[in-house]
Amino acid sequence: MFPRLLISSSKIMHNASVLRDICAQHDIRITGITKCFCGDPQIARCFIESGITMLGDSRVQNLQRMTELPAQKWLIRIPMISEATEAVQFADVSLHSESATIDAFDRAAAILGKKHKIILMADLGDIREGYVDYDRLVDVAKGIAAKKHVELYGIGTNLTCFSYVQPDSEKMAELVWLAKRIAPYCENEPIISGGNSATIQLMLDGKIPPEVQTLRLGEGILFGRERTGYTYLPNTFHDAFTLQAEIVECKEKPSIPWGRVGHNAKGVSPSFVDKGNRLKAICAVGKQDIDPDYLVPLDRGVQVLGASGDHLVLDITDSTQAYQVGGIIDFTLTYTSALRAFTSPYISKIII
Numbered sequence: 001m002f003p004r005l006l007i008s009s010s011k012i013m014h015n016a017s018v019l020r021d022i023c024a025q026h027d028i029r030i031t032g033i034t035k036c037f038c039g040d041p042q043i044a045r046c047f048i049e050s051g052i053t054m055l056g057d058s059r060v061q062n063l064q065r066m067t068e069l070p071a072q073k074w075l076i077r078i079p080m081i082s083e084a085t086e087a088v089q090f091a092d093v094s095l096h097s098e099s100a101t102i103d104a105f106d107r108a109a110a111i112l113g114k115k116h117k118i119i120l121m122a123d124l125g126d127i128r129e130g131y132v133d134y135d136r137l138v139d140v141a142k143g144i145a146a147k148k149h150v151e152l153y154g155i156g157t158n159l160t161c162f163s164y165v166q167p168d169s170e171k172m173a174e175l176v177w178l179a180k181r182i183a184p185y186c187e188n189e190p191i192i193s194g195g196n197s198a199t200i201q202l203m204l205d206g207k208i209p210p211e212v213q214t215l216r217l218g219e220g221i222l223f224g225r226e227r228t229g230y231t232y233l234p235n236t237f238h239d240a241f242t243l244q245a246e247i248v249e250c251k252e253k254p255s256i257p258w259g260r261v262g263h264n265a266k267g268v269s270p271s272f273v274d275k276g277n278r279l280k281a282i283c284a285v286g287k288q289d290i291d292p293d294y295l296v297p298l299d300r301g302v303q304v305l306g307a308s309g310d311h312l313v314l315d316i317t318d319s320t321q322a323y324q325v326g327g328i329i330d331f332t333l334t335y336t337s338a339l340r341a342f343t344s345p346y347i348s349k350i351i352i
């Protein structure tokens with residue numbers, strides 16, 4: 001069945017081992033983030049077999065899929081109050097920034113007879129999740145210490161996701177300072193979760209203070225890429241995910257449209273360059289399944305022109321291959337496309 005997504009478990013396992021070793025050299029442990037592949041337990045197992053002992057996902061349903069895997073499970077999106085019970089059931093640790101939600105977790109854990117670990121998030125400038133009022137954060141930490149079914153496990157931050165604010169030594173020092181302030185309310189030495197794949201470069205530069213012991217890594221492992229300068233890490237694979245799509249139309253067509261051109265729902269009209277007649281292919285896959293901007297054809301003679309919901313339009317004029325209807329075109333996926341492909345029920349997933 002096409003379209004299909006081929007997933008190389010050996011490449012993912014290799015990358016996970018490389019990242020684990022690099023991080024270990026800097027005394028950092030990895031929480032392997034599984035949301036890109038919707039918590040598929042077979043893929044998550046590659047992380048575990050590479051020595052990663054903590055897994056994190058933004059969605060409780062994905063954590064539920066990984067119930068059987070021997071790892072500490074982290075819920076990494078600020079939880080909904082309405083999912084408190086399921087979150088406590090399937091996660092050991094969760095990231096928080098609202099005391100009302102922490103109260104709901106305490107009540108849910110009491111009913112389930114569990115003790116749940118809380119990491120408080122500090123917003124260090126990205127303006128996504130976390131406290132900007134650090135005195136309030138310390139007050140909330142104190143409140144957690146008084147509760148019976150939740151325990152304060154540590155502090156965390158997330159950068160370079162919403163505003164692309166980058167981690168640096170000053171921000172890491174601020175996090176360490178906050179960890180010291182909440183330490184009296186923790187049962188053990190507080191965990192400091194220093195960020196995502198955007199913090200890898202800072203680590204490689206030796207600029208993460210020794211107190212920071214964990215990073216939450218998804219893209220870095222799956223694509224061998226750090227997220228500050230988007231450079232590829234040495235000795236990693238960048239093509240663990242391959243999309244195969246079938247050609248449903250193959251014709252020579254003009255490169256500019258004819259007729260009166262309107263605009264999209266946002267009022268923007270497309271623009272075109274006249275290159276004369278070109279050989280075009282349409283593949284049966286679209287924005288519902290992938291993001292055309294994050295799709296790299298393996299054949300360098302193929303160019304992605306764009307996509308609508310269900311049609312991927314390609315210029316194949318420069319290819320040396322004789323593509324025809326019914327043929328298959330291969331693409332390497334980067335993060336956003338892989339995420340969508342995993343989420344689309346129309347794409348069959350094959351782990352090789």
Ligand SMILES: *Cc1c(COP(=O)(O)O)cnc(C)c1O
Nearest residue numbers: 033076158196197216217218219
């Ligand atoms: C997605 C996410 C991560 C992982 O980010 P990568 O860039 O893929 O490493 C880490 N932390 C949080 C809170 C996230 O939402």
